Amino acid sequence: MDEHNPKEEAIETVFRNGTITVVGILLAFSLGFVTHWAANPVPWRFYDLFAVVPILVGIASQMRALSLLLDMSSLRRQVYERANRIFMSGLILTACGVGLAILLDVLEVASTVTLPGA
Numbered sequence: 001m002d003e004h005n006p007k008e009e010a011i012e013t014v015f016r017n018g019t020i021t022v023v024g025i026l027l028a029f030s031l032g033f034v035t036h037w038a039a040n041p042v043p044w045r046f047y048d049l050f051a052v053v054p055i056l057v058g059i060a061s062q063m064r065a066l067s068l069l070l071d072m073s074s075l076r077r078q079v080y081e082r083a084n085r086i087f088m089s090g091l092i093l094t095a096c097g098v099g100l101a102i103l104l105d106v107l108e109v110a111s112t113v114t115l116p117g118a
Contacts, residue, residue, distance in 0.1 A: 011074070030058065058094030
């Protein structure tokens, strides 16, 4: 792969292609969630930023990982593993943001719902 280090380990292209597929599908789900949430008719509140920021940073990380994996240099183990670490951190950030968004919505609904007869 690299003229300076002929002993550098390489990743199988089939294995990398499977990883690219997984990253692309999960990135599409993340973007779909943001699109669906943005189209929600419920007005946004300031504290929604606590959920939006990790989601957007996570999606940006996932996009960066996909970009790295699509490059031919990702056949080198070091680049491939770096892309995987970036993707996993982006996925975790996105999942935390989605969880926080759900929690904020639940708390909002709980604070506005009144008990019957109250």
